[in-house]
Amino acid sequence: MKKALLTTALTTSLLASSLLATIAASSVQAADYKVDVKGAHAFVQFKIKHLGYSWLLGRFNTFDGDFSYDEKSPNNAKISIEIDTKSIDSNHAERDKHLKGKDFLNVSSFPKATFTSSSIKFSDNENAIVTGEFTLKGVTKTISFSVIKIGEGQDPWGGHRTGFSGTTSLKLADYGITYNLGPASTHVEMALHIEGVRI
């Protein structure tokens, strides 16, 4: 009863204190992770062909997320990520300004891009297919992509960490981005590299 109450408090209250979290984590089978954005052990990167002649890389500097994963029941895993679209950084201010504008991400109207998984199916200990709802520029689509578990274990500072990588290709026009970048640049390759710290 007490345990259930604690768990409920944890899941329903966004303001659950870290103390409650500590108690909950030690008393239930811990499988919830917070993406380590503080320590920047997580990256949302993109790459797109420039004119078909080379790759242009960039990233979103601000995002947050959490996931749950237990190697005993990996198919119950879940993940959700929220990306601050105006944090786009392609290492060129004039280009970033253009990317944030109406021609591309229109960040003033659509400040967030989100992904929430609906199912995660592991085919072995490492490889899985993640399916979920991805929202970008106000358009929500169900996408599937493969992820790979990179590793899991204790860190040297008393925490427990697990990391994954996943990539997917998005068609820009699907999300209302129809600016002509040329025939080689209709899709953007997204890569998510995350490390979570167990809470």
Place this chain on the structure above:
Amino acid sequence: MIKNTENGYGLVAIILHWLMAITLFSLFGLGLYMVELTYYDAWYKGSLDLHKNIGMTLFVVLMLRIVWRLVNTTPKNSDKSASSVEIKAAHYAHIALYALMLVLMLTGYLISTADGRAIDVFGLMQVPAFPFNFANQEDIAGSIHEILAWTLILLSLGHALAALKHHFINKNNTLLRMIKPSHE
């Protein structure tokens, strides 16, 4: 002839005035035009480079103009019938025009240097970025740049209308003395 006198402007002030007027209106048009160009327009890159080159050069001209104004005689008001409100309005409008030009150029510079990159001016020199920047600098500076550009253009149109009013309605030499250099 070269310098201002009490009765009118000298050649340097007149040339600086019209050179900047023409250049600012050209930059305004170029700015409005270039932001509509798309990736596969041949002038997509060149138009922005030209805008930056001219803008940076104009900053030097503005500095020369301000220095020239400060070290030179300011001609007396040419309209004897002007009310003190009119004189004050004209004076502050002139100050506002200078301030607008200065901040407009500064914000343009802040857009292009937001990533720490220098601005290349006609391939002749690199103007470095400030050693600091602020969050979303290119967006904030960009919005201000656009608003100030419109403000400057509207204010300078008002300035031009005022000059035409003095010429055609008040029939004094306010406009003419910005065309014909003053002789002592």
